[in-house]
Amino acid sequence: MQTPERILIAGGGPVGTVTGLALARAGIPVTVFDRLAEPAADHRAATLQPSTLDLFAPLGLTPAILREGIESPVFQWRDRVRDEIVAEFDYRMLAGESDFPFVIQLEQHKTIQIALDAALAEPNFTLIRPVEVQAVRQDADGAEVDITLPDGSIETHRGRWLIGCDGGRSLVRKSIGASFEGFTWAERFNIVATNKDFEGYNFRYRNYCAHPDRWCALMKVPGENHAGVWRCLFPAHEDESDEYVMSDQWIRERFAECLPGDAAAIEIVHRNMYTVQQRVAGQFYGGRMILAGDAAHVNNPVGGMGMNSGFQDGLNLAAKLVQIWQGAEAEPLLARYDRQRRLTAIKYVQAQSIANKKTLDEKDPAMRAEKLDALRRQAADPVAAMDFVRRASLVAMWRESESMQ
Numbered sequence: 187m188q189t190p191e192r193i194l195i196a197g198g199g200p201v202g203t204v205t206g207l208a209l210a211r212a213g214i215p216v217t218v219f220d221r222l223a224e225p226a227a228d229h230r231a232a233t234l235q236p237s238t239l240d241l242f243a244p245l246g247l248t249p250a251i252l253r254e255g256i257e258s259p260v261f262q263w264r265d266r267v268r269d270e271i272v273a274e275f276d277y278r279m280l281a282g283e284s285d286f287p288f289v290i291q292l293e294q295h296k297t298i299q300i301a302l303d304a305a306l307a308e309p310n311f312t313l314i315r316p317v318e319v320q321a322v323r324q325d326a327d328g329a330e331v332d333i334t335l336p337d338g339s340i341e342t343h344r345g346r347w348l349i350g351c352d353g354g355r356s357l358v359r360k361s362i363g364a365s366f367e368g369f370t371w372a373e374r375f376n377i378v379a380t381n382k383d384f385e386g387y388n389f390r391y392r393n394y395c396a397h398p399d400r401w402c403a404l405m406k407v408p409g410e411n412h413a414g415v416w417r418c419l420f421p422a423h424e425d426e427s428d429e430y431v432m433s434d435q436w437i438r439e440r441f442a443e444c445l446p447g448d449a450a451a452i453e454i455v456h457r458n459m460y461t462v463q464q465r466v467a468g469q470f471y472g473g474r475m476i477l478a479g480d481a482a483h484v485n486n487p488v489g490g491m492g493m494n495s496g497f498q499d500g501l502n503l504a505a506k507l508v509q510i511w512q513g514a515e516a517e518p519l520l521a522r523y524d525r526q527r528r529l530t531a532i533k534y535v536q537a538q539s540i541a542n543k544k545t546l547d548e549k550d551p552a553m554r555a556e557k558l559d560a561l562r563r564q565a566a567d568p569v570a571a572m573d574f575v576r577r578a579s580l581v582a583m584w585r586e587s588e589s590m591q
């Protein structure tokens with residue numbers, strides 16, 4: 187088969203869609219494949235970091251994101267044991283470093299839809315769904331995917347490059363033989379959404395409430411028609427069955443011990459349980475197949491960094507593929523992509539998300555006091571607070587990654 191001048195993307199989640207948009211805008215024909223008929227409205231990423239908003243601006247995505255989302259400049263750490271606010275970090279410190287010194291709280295499927303609307307307006311962008319990418323392979327000249335159509339028939343598509351944006355269980359990653367070193371957290375996380383408004387209780391729109399046994403995270407997202415929905419993230423104990431963790435009873439017990447108000451009266455509008463891992467692929471490309479987003483790295487959601495760092499991968503990679511398209515030698519550029527994105531994934535996203543989780547649930551009383559004190563000191567010292575906010579917002583990650591050779 188001749189190799190069409192086209193780039194294939196397995197996975198039309200947030201990272202695949204935005205990467206495809208960037209390539210199509212640069213004049214490169216791109217085909218994205220996804221198994222879902224439409225973006226899943228599950229309660230995954232809620233937070234778009236300043237670094238992402240800066241990257242989205244040249245793609246023209248920020249006006250819709252700002253319109254649809256909730257602006258949230260401050261996030262809060264609390265101690266549930268002493269029932270007190272430990273620290274607040276204000277992203278407005280980033281003015282001068284970012285054109286958007288705040289996060290936008292917006293449901294992941296709405297972010298995807300905004301990017302998708304923009305991409306579908308591009309003549310170079312093709313989306314094929316719902317189809318299962320069931321096999322991938324490559325040769326010196328290009329890469330191929332076999333997709334299963336809804337009627338069960340199989341089609342083969344070929345292009346110059348294949349980008350694996352196919353999530354944590356990536357077939358593309360497995361096909362290049364990349365390791366996926368790391369670990370799985372013992373506890374499962376239950377994400378519960380409610381219409382109850384926690385705004386009157388001194389919460390911000392992003393809150394992390396530390397407790398050695400029952401910590402929680404609390405976020406506001408727009409919901410339907412900007413009516414507002416609060417998402418509560420609760421860890422389940424290892425000896426609690428999945429069925430119990432998903433029950434009204436378990437959820438109401440968590441509401442009662444973690445959050446203010448009458449737990450029995452809180453309406454539960456959504457619940458979903460996740461197993462959470464910390465892993466980074468040993469290589470981000472192999473020949474003509476390249477990984478981005480969760481296909482390349484996964485982390486716990488505390489801090490709101492996984493999808494945001496995936497956008498950085500996708501846009502860094504798109505810029506390099508444009509250079510390759512224009513005749514630059516591929517290997518040095520892809521090797522640089524690997525260094526830039528793999529090393530910073532470990533240094534920033536893995537390190538910070540693990541530290542966040544360990545601060546939230548530290549069990550040793552002395553260590554716990556020390557970690558919470560460290561947060562207090564960081565928030566009180568403008569230089570330390572700026573350093574923390576640059577890392578939390580992934581502004582530091584993007585700057586370091588872009589400066590690496």
Ligand SMILES: Cc1cc2nc3c(=O)[nH]c(=O)nc-3n(C[C@H](O)[C@H](O)[C@H](O)COP(=O)(O)OP(=O)(O)OC[C@H]3O[C@@H](n4cnc5c(N)ncnc54)[C@H](O)[C@@H]3O)c2cc1C
Binds near residue numbers: 232353
């Ligand atoms: C509870 C929770 C909260 C989170 N909160 C945040 C947050 O606030 N901020 C943040 O930055 N991140 C957050 N994350 C992480 C974020 O959801 C992920 O990092 C993000 O979804 C990764 O995007 P992706 O496009 O790389 O992969 P995915 O979102 O997994 O998308 C992969 C796509 O590929 C498709 N696909 C996969 N395999 C195939 C196949 N074989 N054939 C066809 N299609 C296929 C899937 O249908 C899917 O659409 C959270 C995650 C969880 C679980």
